[in-house]
Structures are given as C-alpha cells and as structure tokens.
Amino acid sequence: MSHHPNAPGSGPESGPESGADPGAEAPNLDFAGTTPYEDYVQADVLTHLQHPLSDDPGEMVFLVTTQVMELWFTVIVHEWQTAAEALRQDDLPVAMAALKRSTYELESLNASWKPLAHLTPAQFNSYRSALGEGSGFQSAMYRRLEFLLGEKSASMLVPHRGAPRVHAELEKALTEPSLYDEVIRLLARRGYGIPDAVLDRDPSLRHEPSPDVERAWQKVYSGEQSDALVQLGEALTEVAELVWRWRNDHLVATRRAMGSKTGTGGSAGVAWLEKRAQKHVFPELWTARSHV
Ligand code: HEM
Known part of the structure; x- marks a missing residue:
C-alpha cells in the first residue's frame, strides 16, 4: 500500500514532521524533470485534450465519455490484431x-455508457447544436473495430480522405484479412472443409454468412466441449454478444436523448441505428447453434 507523503496519520511512522521530511517508506518527491509517471502516462497531455464547445456543464462528461470510448476502441483493436x-x-x-x-475491456467499454444513458432531450439539446455535423459515425477507430469483425466497407473510408494517417490506417485494415478471416482459415487448416471460394475471397469485402462456415462451427460444437476450437468459438461468441450490447446501449441512450430526430451525422438517427444493431457479429457462430 502506498502512503501519501502529506496524509496525516497515514501510518505508525507518520508524525507531524512527516509532511516536511518523508520517512524511509514515503514516496520520492524529487524529480529533476517531469515525473516518471508523467513520462509514461502523459497525463498532462491526456487531461488537456478536453475542449467543450458549449457553456453547458453537462458537455464535459459527453466529451470525456466519447474520448474514453475511443481509448477502449484502441485497446480492443490492439487485442484483436494480436489475436x-x-x-x-x-x-x-x-x-x-x-x-x-x-472481453473484459468490452465490459468496461460498455459500463462507460452509464453517465450518458439517462440524458433527457433538453439536457442533450444544451450542447447538441455545438456538435455541428460531428458524429460517432465518423470514428475511424470504431471502423477498424468493425473491419476486424469482418464488417468491411470501402465507403467508410470516404469521410477520412482529409486525414492521411487515419485514412492509410483504415485502408490497411480494409485490405487485410479480418480477425474472423483468420479464424475461418484456422478452421480450414484443421480440416473443417472450408471451400476455396470462401478462403480466397476478397478480404476488403464484407464477410457474407456462409453455409460452409456454419457447418464447420456445427461440427466443432458437436464435438468435445473442452476442445480448443469450442473454447475459441465461445470466446468469439462472447465478443459478438458484447459488441451487440454496445450497439444496443448506444441505441437506447440515443432514443432517450433525441427520440426519432435525425442524427448530427445526417442519418435517420434511431431508425438507422436500429438496423445497424440488428446485424449479428460472426453470424455463423449464432446460426450453427440451431443444428447442434
Ligand atoms: C447520448 C449520446 C449519443 C447520441 C444521442 C448519439 C447519436 C448517434 C446517432 C444518431 C448516430 C447515427 C449517425 C448520425 O446520424 O449521427 C450515431 C452513430 C454513432 N455513434 Fe453515437 N451518439 C451518442 C453517443 C455516442 C458515444 C459516446 C460514442 C462513442 C464513441 C458514439 C459512437 C457512435 C458510433 C461509432 C456511431 C456509428 C455507428 C455505426 O456506424 O453503426 N456515440 N450516434
């Protein structure tokens, strides 16, 4: 346990002098430059990236929640690339x-809806107009997340034409095999009868549900439940469910905050999000269950 150097009575060794003269167990106070914490975390940078566009006190948590979610997207993209x-x-x-x-990170991501889940339309209106045409629809990291799930779409690159680094990263993510492509290739190498037409598909196109992939999962799930591939299927199912939960929590928060108004990004709003949230991530992992 760490003791705050100035905290009164924080331990038996802390006397009245402990603030001025930290005992042997107190943390270091002297650093020639910025603290090693700062050098690692860059907290000073991170906590000065909040520039609300309105005077409304409720905008801060909207902005920071969005930034926190961008950070979680970044971590999750990293994990899925590793996988x-x-x-x-x-x-x-x-x-x-x-x-x-x-999956633990997705749980944390989803928990961060809490502060935005109960906005009234009047509260959201207090800063909504300041957002202009800004919308989460324009989140490049969210697109990378979707691309890794197999939900590829070249047109999602269009909003990022003006940002070369972002565009290049997205283009790479579009043309690379997705996480799900790699899963299917693994199933093929393990002898689950995936045809070449599925394996040789253009990886920049959206993954379309395949009866052969569904049959492969059906075979996997009919086998020993402790099998490594069943475990893999279950981990992917968990990911799919948690992504679906994020989309639904977003949908409900949006419905509460703005009813059926059009979105700042120009979509029909809730009706458009509803359609997006209906899609199943890793579709064959869900449909195969009917046949086991
Ligand atoms: C309660 C506050 C929020 C409302 C009312 C809201 C509303 C909307 C609406 C209406 C759309 C559809 C596109 C458009 O026309 O703008 C959208 C899309 C989106 N929003 Fe939000 N949003 C909220 C909070 C957030 C937060 C905190 C994030 C975190 C990054 C986020 C991320 C996204 C993403 C990624 C999309 C695109 C979804 C897709 O392509 O399927 N939203 N949002």
Whole structure:
C-alpha cells in the first residue's frame, strides 16, 4: 500500500514532521524533470485534450465519455490484431489470451455508457447544436473495430480522405484479412472443409454468412466441449454478444436523448441505428447453434 507523503496519520511512522521530511517508506518527491509517471502516462497531455464547445456543464462528461470510448476502441483493436496474428501462426493460447482480455475491456467499454444513458432531450439539446455535423459515425477507430469483425466497407473510408494517417490506417485494415478471416482459415487448416471460394475471397469485402462456415462451427460444437476450437468459438461468441450490447446501449441512450430526430451525422438517427444493431457479429457462430 502506498502512503501519501502529506496524509496525516497515514501510518505508525507518520508524525507531524512527516509532511516536511518523508520517512524511509514515503514516496520520492524529487524529480529533476517531469515525473516518471508523467513520462509514461502523459497525463498532462491526456487531461488537456478536453475542449467543450458549449457553456453547458453537462458537455464535459459527453466529451470525456466519447474520448474514453475511443481509448477502449484502441485497446480492443490492439487485442484483436494480436489475436488475428496469433491465429495466423496457429498460436491458439496467445490468441485466446488476447480475446479473453478483449472481453473484459468490452465490459468496461460498455459500463462507460452509464453517465450518458439517462440524458433527457433538453439536457442533450444544451450542447447538441455545438456538435455541428460531428458524429460517432465518423470514428475511424470504431471502423477498424468493425473491419476486424469482418464488417468491411470501402465507403467508410470516404469521410477520412482529409486525414492521411487515419485514412492509410483504415485502408490497411480494409485490405487485410479480418480477425474472423483468420479464424475461418484456422478452421480450414484443421480440416473443417472450408471451400476455396470462401478462403480466397476478397478480404476488403464484407464477410457474407456462409453455409460452409456454419457447418464447420456445427461440427466443432458437436464435438468435445473442452476442445480448443469450442473454447475459441465461445470466446468469439462472447465478443459478438458484447459488441451487440454496445450497439444496443448506444441505441437506447440515443432514443432517450433525441427520440426519432435525425442524427448530427445526417442519418435517420434511431431508425438507422436500429438496423445497424440488428446485424449479428460472426453470424455463423449464432446460426450453427440451431443444428447442434
Ligand atoms: C447520448 C449520446 C449519443 C447520441 C444521442 C448519439 C447519436 C448517434 C446517432 C444518431 C448516430 C447515427 C449517425 C448520425 O446520424 O449521427 C450515431 C452513430 C454513432 N455513434 Fe453515437 N451518439 C451518442 C453517443 C455516442 C458515444 C459516446 C460514442 C462513442 C464513441 C458514439 C459512437 C457512435 C458510433 C461509432 C456511431 C456509428 C455507428 C455505426 O456506424 O453503426 N456515440 N450516434
């Protein structure tokens, strides 16, 4: 346990002098430059990136929640890239560890809806107009997350034409095999009868549900439940469910905050989000269950 150097009565060794003369167990106070904490975390940078556009006191938590979610997207993209690379090398333990971490991160991501889940339309209106045409629809990290799930779409690059680095990263993510592509290739290498037409598909196109992939999962799930591939299927199902929960929590928060008004990004709003939230992530993992 760490003791705050100036906290009164924080331990038996802390006397009245402990603030001025920290005892042997107190933390260091002297650093020539910025603290090593700052050098690692860059908290000073991170906590000065909040620039609300209105005077409304409720805008701060809207902005920070959005930034927090962007950070979680970044971590989750990192985990799924790790998992995809590990699967490519037939390293299931490393892939499973990354997927497992990502499910805990998705839980944290989803928990961060709390502060925005109960906005009234009047509260949201207090800063909504300041957002202009800004919308989460324009989140590049969210697109990378979707691309890794197999939900590819070249048109989602269009909003980012003006940002070369973001555009290049997204383009790479579009053309690379997705996490789900790597899973399907693994199933093929393990003899689950995936046809070449599925394996050789253009990876920049959206994954379309395939009866052959569904049959592969059906076979996997009909086998020994302790099998590594059942475990992989379950970890992916967990990911799919948690992504679906994020989309639904977003949908409900939006419905509460703005009813059926059009979105700042120009969509029909809730009606558009409803359609997006209906899609199943890793569709064959869900449909195969009917046949086991
Ligand atoms: C309660 C506050 C929020 C409301 C009312 C809201 C509303 C909307 C609406 C109406 C859309 C559809 C596109 C449009 O026309 O703008 C949208 C899309 C989106 N929003 Fe939000 N949003 C909220 C909070 C957030 C937060 C905190 C994030 C975190 C980054 C976020 C991320 C997204 C993403 C990624 C999309 C695109 C979804 C897709 O492509 O399927 N939203 N939002």
